[in-house]
Amino acid sequence: MTTLDPRPQTGAAPWIASNQAMWDARVPIHAESAWYDLAGFRAGAIALDDLELGGVGDVRGRTLLHLQCHLGLGTLSWARQGAQATGIDFSSAAIAAAQALAAELELPAQFQQAEISQCRLGRLFDICFTSWGVLMWLPDLAAWAQTIAAHLRPGGTFFLAEGHPHLFIWDDERDGTGYLPRNPYFRHSEPVTDREASTYVDMTVQLGHPQHRWNHPIGDVVTSLADAGLRIVELAEHARLPWRPLSWMIEDSDRPGWWRIENDPFPLSFTIKATKETSR
Ligand SMILES: C[S@@+](CC[C@H](N)C(=O)[O-])C[C@H]1O[C@@H](n2cnc3c(N)ncnc32)[C@H](O)[C@@H]1O
Helix, strand or coil: CCCCCCCCCCCCHHHHHHHHHHHHHHHHHHHCCCCCCHHHHHCCCCCCCHHHHHHHCCCCCCEEEEECCCCCHHHHHHHHCCCEEEEEECCHHHHHHHHHHHHHHCCCEEEEECCHHHCCCCCCEEEEEEECCCHHHCCCHHHHHHHHHHHEEEEEEEEEEEECHHHHHHCCCCCCCCCCCCCCCCCCCCCEEECCCCECCECCCCCCCCEEECCCCHHHHHHHHHHCCEEEEEEEEECCECCCCCCCCEECCCCCCCEECCCCCCCCEEEEEEEECCCC
């Protein structure tokens, strides 16, 4: 089987710790934001979209592990759909917020603080799920895929929905002047660092923390999963995205809150469905 670029991913710990502090700082802002709409969630909303719901399918009575669960809205939504859901995230502030919300709403979900590459819960799940804005925070997709494989029962399902990695090339290019490349597409062991992070829920906020991100080409995502013993069932590319990284994107008239580019010239997001091979 093909292996990824063998360059060692050592030395990422300071970047991870720095990102962790940045995510902790985002949590209270996100909890108050219209983007996350906690009031709507408290009133019974499901914080999952049609790609996620359709891709994962019926979760009633099934165990589900949600990686990088943030405030827990996705995890708690899976619980509302009937799953026995567990969410993990490296942000202690996010996990505390998720646990408080679960207790308040009396939803049967568990949350645990864990960094993806280190996470070993010692349990197997029917489903492993992760979505939207997750991969660029991870320096090492091989470790990510091994964590997924380590928590799936043989025959279990993995589902990912994510922004398309080519968007990272001109990430934050907001002046509408065209397709100006700023960041690398291909794998880079050093992260792209922004010295002052803001947040997608309010770009006027300055968090007082840097952010460090790594882009992962689709080939690396698929190969890391295959190397970890997952069989790809479907890789699909989509011409829409649930946020607006480029100023020339237009709102999808069929789906409020989703964005596309006129005439749909290229994909903006992708989904992967995979199963854990039974022989490994
Ligand atoms: C964009 S958010 C989660 C996406 C989710 N769809 C949402 O909007 O709530 C990304 C999450 O990844 C978490 N995260 C980033 N790097 C991580 C790592 N190395 N290990 C575990 N969690 C991580 C952050 O704390 C954050 O909660």
